[in-house]
Amino acid sequence: xxxxxxxxxxxxxxxxxxxxxxxxxxxxxxxxxxxxxxxxxxxxxxxxxxxxxxxxxxxxxxxxxxxxxxxxxxxxxxxxxxxxxxxxxxxxxxxxxxxxxxxxxxxxxxxxxxxxxxxxxxxxxxxxxxxxxxxxxxxxxxxxxxxxxxxxxxxxxxxxxxxxxxxxxxxxxxxxxxxxxxxxxxxxxxxxxxxxxxxxxxxxxxxxxxxxxxxxxxxxxxxxxxxxxxxxxxxxxxxxxxxxxxxxxxxxxxxxxxxxxxxxxxxxxxxxxxxxxxxxxxxxxxxxxxxxxxxxxxxxxxxxxxxxxxxxxxxxxxxxxxxxxxxxxxxxxxxxxxxxxxxxxxxxxxxxxxxxxxxxxxxxxxxxxxx
Amino acid sequence: xxxxxxxxxxxxxxxxxxxxxxxxxxxxxxxxxxxxxxxxxxxxxxxxxxxxxxxxxxxxxxxxxxxxxxxxxxxxxxxxxxxxxxxxxxxxxxxxxxxxxxxxxxxxxxxxxxxxxxxxxxxxxxxxxxxxxxxxxxxxxxxxxxxxxxxxxxxxxxxxxxxxxxxxxxxxxxxxxxxxxxxxxxxxxxxxxxxxxxxxxxxxxxxxxxxxxxxxxxxxxxxxxxxxxxxxxxxxxxxxxxxxxxxxxxxxxxxxxxxxxxxxxxxxxxxxxxxxxxxxxxxxxxxxxxxxxxxxxxxxxxxxxxxxxxxxxxxxxxxxxxxxxxxxxxxxxxxxxxxxxxxxxxxxxxxxxxxxxxxxxxxxxxxxxxxxxxxxxxxxxxxxxxxxxxxxxxxxxxxxxxxxxxxxxxxxxxxxxxxxxxxxxxxxxxxxxxx
Numbered sequence: 045x046x047x048x049x050x051x052x053x054x055x056x057x058x059x060x061x062x063x064x065x066x067x068x069x070x071x072x073x074x075x076x077x078x079x080x081x082x083x084x085x086x087x088x089x090x091x092x093x094x095x096x097x098x099x100x101x102x103x104x105x106x107x108x109x110x111x112x113x114x115x116x117x118x119x120x121x122x123x124x125x126x127x128x129x130x131x132x133x134x135x136x137x138x139x140x141x142x143x144x145x146x147x148x149x150x151x152x153x154x155x156x157x158x159x160x161x162x163x164x165x166x167x168x169x170x171x172x173x174x175x176x177x178x179x180x181x182x183x184x185x186x187x188x189x190x191x192x193x194x195x196x197x198x199x200x201x202x203x204x205x206x207x208x209x210x211x212x213x214x215x216x217x218x219x220x221x222x223x224x225x226x227x228x229x230x231x232x233x234x235x236x237x238x239x240x241x242x243x244x245x246x247x248x249x250x251x252x253x254x255x256x257x258x259x260x261x262x263x264x265x266x267x268x269x270x271x272x273x274x275x276x277x278x279x280x281x282x283x284x285x286x287x288x289x290x291x292x293x294x295x296x297x298x299x300x301x302x303x304x305x306x307x308x309x310x311x312x313x314x315x316x317x318x319x320x321x322x323x324x325x326x327x328x329x330x331x332x333x334x335x336x337x338x339x340x341x342x343x344x345x346x347x348x349x350x351x352x353x354x355x356x357x358x359x360x361x362x363x364x365x366x367x368x369x370x371x372x373x374x375x376x377x378x379x380x381x382x383x384x385x386x387x388x389x390x391x392x393x394x395x396x397x398x399x400x401x402x403x404x405x406x407x408x409x410x411x412x413x414x415x
Numbered sequence: 416x417x418x419x420x421x422x423x424x425x426x427x428x429x430x431x432x433x434x435x436x437x438x439x440x441x442x443x444x445x446x447x448x449x450x451x452x453x454x455x456x457x458x459x460x461x462x463x464x465x466x467x468x469x470x471x472x473x474x475x476x477x478x479x480x481x482x483x484x485x486x487x488x489x490x491x492x493x494x495x496x497x498x499x500x501x502x503x504x505x506x507x508x509x510x511x512x513x514x515x516x517x518x519x520x521x522x523x524x525x526x527x528x529x530x531x532x533x534x535x536x537x538x539x540x541x542x543x544x545x546x547x548x549x550x551x552x553x554x555x556x557x558x559x560x561x562x563x564x565x566x567x568x569x570x571x572x573x574x575x576x577x578x579x580x581x582x583x584x585x586x587x588x589x590x591x592x593x594x595x596x597x598x599x600x601x602x603x604x605x606x607x608x609x610x611x612x613x614x615x616x617x618x619x620x621x622x623x624x625x626x627x628x629x630x631x632x633x634x635x636x637x638x639x640x641x642x643x644x645x646x647x648x649x650x651x652x653x654x655x656x657x658x659x660x661x662x663x664x665x666x667x668x669x670x671x672x673x674x675x676x677x678x679x680x681x682x683x684x685x686x687x688x689x690x691x692x693x694x695x696x697x698x699x700x701x702x703x704x705x706x707x708x709x710x711x712x713x714x715x716x717x718x719x720x721x722x723x724x725x726x727x728x729x730x731x732x733x734x735x736x737x738x739x740x741x742x743x744x745x746x747x748x749x750x751x752x753x754x755x756x757x758x759x760x761x762x763x764x765x766x767x768x769x770x771x772x773x774x775x776x777x778x779x780x781x782x783x784x785x786x787x788x789x790x791x792x793x794x795x796x797x798x799x800x801x802x803x804x805x806x807x808x809x810x811x812x813x814x815x816x817x818x819x820x821x822x823x824x825x826x827x828x829x830x831x832x833x834x835x836x837x838x839x840x841x842x843x844x845x846x847x848x849x850x
Contacts, residue, residue, distance in 0.1 A: 059674070070723065361717055363722065364718070364745065366721045378721050380673050380720075385666045385670060385673075386666075
């Protein structure tokens with residue numbers, strides 16, 4: 045049966061994303077007994093202790109009960125933590141779900157979104173498979189180009205996505221630059237500020253998007269519990285904005301999509317996650333300092349900015365290096381898919397594992413660069 | 416050409432010789448509507464007549480035949496689609512002759528006659544179970560090139576952008592003036608064809624242009640299949656441009672392909688050319704395209720994705736070769752050993768072939784295995800040798816288990832495995848070449 049006549053053109057031409065195989069499968073195929081995951085920017089410390097306790101103590105009988113449909117208690121916890129109203133938050137099954145809700149709420153056929161060409165791919169993907177035009181602005185000096193983004197806005201532009209800090213380059217706009225940009229947008233479209241890696245930034249100049257949502261009703265801030273709070277396996281993230289904008293997104297939002305354990309663990313992370321944040325930041329500092337020194341010794345170009353990752357330029361194809369490192373039990377992220385050919389992105393983890401990575405790089409790159 | 420015309424039109428009819436004038440007229444009128452000249456229309460008429468007659472003879476009157484004419488701007492492709500239900504599949508071998516009526520005495524009936532009239536012939540199986548005989552006729556182009564732009568000195572700055580049809584003509588002139596004929600694709604000899612290829616989207620091109628607007632480099636690419644891209648170049652003017660320009664052109668292509676369905680980019684290079692940085696050598700073939708003596712051509716690949724491994728079918732005779740190649744390419748593969756088919760196989764084999772006249776290359780693939788495979792392969796080799804088609808390749812799809820049965824016959828006939836091309840078929844493909 046030919047189903048193509050039922051399928052919109054933009055779906056027929058969309059290339060679906062194929063996630064990685066499970067670790068067990070990969071270990072078998074690559075013949076490595078251990079696999080260190082340096083590819084997804086997961087927190088090597090796991091979730092904060094309070095969140096771990098929630099997971100451990102979850103009563104099995106509660107699995108039979110539906111969760112709160114709109115993550116009621118978590119929104120209360122977020123409101124208390126950030127001095128906002130619970131109605132200013134919307135929780136989703138990972139921040140990818142809230143990206144989808146925002147697009148559905150604001151875009152219709154013929155509309156477009158604007159973002160960078162080398163950033164978190166999901167903005168582009170969701171726009172594409174939803175049938176909306178996406179306008180991609182090249183990064184400038186590895187950072188979002190504010191002038192370039194503004195130049196792409198037209199009457200059909202509904203959303204601008206800014207990843208701050210940017211994944212994978214780690215660059216970010218400071219507060220002044222963001223405010224200047226928001227003023228120039230002047231409410232013509234929604235500005236989404238994706239702060240998935242916000243908690244990793246220690247500099248004072250990084251803008252806190254949540255502090256701006258009351259001043260800019262067209263600003264929506266995304267945050268996630270997958271990175272700093274180590275709850276990637278539970279899939280939970282949220283958006284925040286003015287009550288008006290959140291109410292609009294809520295209309296295109298699927299309720300009951302966030303499970304009970306995720307809501308409870310995230311609430312615990314919000315209320316009792318401070319030490320965990322400090323410990324993770326210390327680990328990042330140590331890991332980045334180690335990597336910088338090692339990469340300098342190897343003579344490699346790299347980007348070590350904000351975020352929990354480092355991007356490294358390599359003298360062979362990133363996809364070949366991926367395979368070579370996989371055989372050694374080290375899983376990195378190739379950057380060809382981010383339109384950075386021959387770069388890899390490495391999650392910063394403990395120095396013991398980073399040392400294995402550096403040793404492997406030294407050996408594998410020797411034939412290519414005379415190391 | 417009328418821009419509002421659909422790019423493909425079709426005609427459905429039954430395989431009855433009574434409809435021969437209709438089939439011929441369809442092909443001719445399609446070519447006329449799409450703006451092809453008298454020379455191409457003549458080939459179209461003959462080709463449609465030959466193929467439709469052939470199909471009527473082998474299919475029987477009740478069987479439906481669909482003819483599709485596709486306008487590719489620079490070429491017109493006629494595709495004949497049919498279900499070989501009651502067909503003795505042997506007649507689909509290009510070496511076969513159609514059964515004749517009593518009293519007839521024709522030595523040459525069959526697909527090879529049609530193959531002589533066209534620029535490309537391809538026989539393949541479609542996903543819907545139909546067989547497709549595809550014949551392409553290229554528009555006739557003038558070889559006259561635009562005046563070659565002056566060479567610039569070493570470029571310090573350049574911008575890379577998608578090429579338009581006008582730029583491609585200047586680019587073709589530069590390539591022709593500064594590169595040996597074996598180092599660039601034949602269509603660049605015909606600037607009008609190159610421009611039409613770009614306009615049709617069959618060839619994509621990006622140019623590196625200096626601040627003063629001079630072309631200092633470029634790269635071309637095309638989709639070989641829904642998963643594989645082939646690149647031509649990168650070209651630099653003058654050749655002494657810094658390697659960064661070549662790297663930037665390749666990066667441009669990789670970035671442009673990164674979020675598409677492509678899993679890899681392949682490139683062919685002559686023995687005196689370097690494999691581009693970031694590409695992995697797959698192997699070599701001996702080619703006879705531009706010269707009487709043979710020369711080595713390399714094939715290299717740049718995979719675009721993180722390889723997560725797969726299982727491939729392996730005949731025991733290929734095990735050592737495959738393990739060595741997969742180890743060299745660092746590709747995780749599980750070899751599923753396929754036993755020899757034994758006497759239960761059908762009697763007759765069928766081979767599909769793709770003849771690329773401009774490259775003097777024949778690519779064979781198995782459509783159906785049979786106990787006569789060795790003889791069938793020999794007959795094909797003999798036919799191609801008679802036509803001076805000396806580069807004879809056989810693609811064995813490691814994702815299709817029954818194809819492994821061809822391995823002993825290929826070896827027996829003098830084919831040797833040259834390389835494994837990842838993801839070139841349903842899974843990886845082993846490329847054999849007749850010695």
